[in-house]
Amino acid sequence: MNEDLFSDITDTLFEDKAILSEEYQPNEIVEREDEIDAFRSALKDVLFGRNPSNVFIYGKTGVGKTAVTEYIMTALEAEVKRRDDAEKLHVHFRNCNDDTVYRTVRALINSIRGDGYEPFPETGHSTAHALETLYEEMDSNGGTYLFVLDEIDHLSDPNTLLYELPRARANDHLTSSRVGVIGISNNYAFRSSLSQKVKDTLMEKEIAFSPYDADELRSILTTRAEKALIEDAWDESAIKLAAANAAKDTGSARQAIDLLREGGDVAEENGATKITDEHIELAVDRVQRGRVENKLRDQTMHGQLILEALAKLEVSGSTPAKSKEVQRTYVHVAESRRQDPLTTLKSIQNHLADLTMLGFLERTEHNEGRAGGAHYQYELALDPTIVLETRDTIEAESA
8 A cells, every 4th residue: 555655764874964954053163264264254243333345255066155144244234233333234136147237126025015015027127227116225224234246257248237226325325234245256267257347346355265174074974974964873984984975076065065965865765774985986977977867957958069079079088179070070979969159269178178167177278389289188077978868868858
């Protein structure tokens, strides 16, 4: 009978599995003491009713940028309430991925207004009007505003927003409120893409988050395991192995935590009473496949086709490959997928640069002197078999 389908599942290795989820916000941040100190120093003016500094956070995915930012904001909000000199603090978060400036400003307006109030229209107004409305909403409440803009490098026109907001008070758009921008980006080169006038206006504090090493990841995993798993539910060597795998790959705490959670699932599926090295080894393949699939699905169609082309070159032993070689294979792949290929080498090179920055590719520079000059060669930083299987899956779903 189907009502008995789950009746034999009575034991679990997890005390609180949510602690191993991406959404979990720890009460204590470990292995980021230096970054927390730098962040704390950058925002100290808020405690004295002064204009806040603009802060930009850089680092790869999964190295604690957003977690530390949320941790700092929570602590700052609590401290402001205890300070007589501090003005009321308003913190608003926005993920800017694929956003226009208008959509970002609209989201900030609606966040300030809150539920129960008329939302700002999705269309029908200019960005300038949206900014005016934002300033009106801020001044009507007064206090200090910190706008946390995650993935700010994905904003359609960051120059506009990053020029307007920091100058709002100096330009008399704000009189009873203050504003600071906290930008979070995976792209270390983001600042260099901004206009000179924006760079001069921002005068931001920069905090770089380096990838975690194996010892740091081991510390993070141990802290999570003690809260997420029941007592004696893991071997120390399994924690060490999960940390080492993540450190060797991306240096991402998120990846290490995913491995521990998946290792727990594997252990339960096998009726084990604790997570061992063997369970982590099986989890590595599962997590790698899942992460590659998720990352691939997030890319544009042409980004995916270029990765598929590189995977084919890798399987045939033809990497590292020059951009022209990648282009030739990409054209064949695009045509086989019934897509119109990009026509210029420059567009291919732009995609290759973006995919390298995102960690999909490894790029090496070669100089052949007078015979060929300097050029880049590319190869996959992922398992080509997984890339090809994932691409086939995506194509089958869209058929």
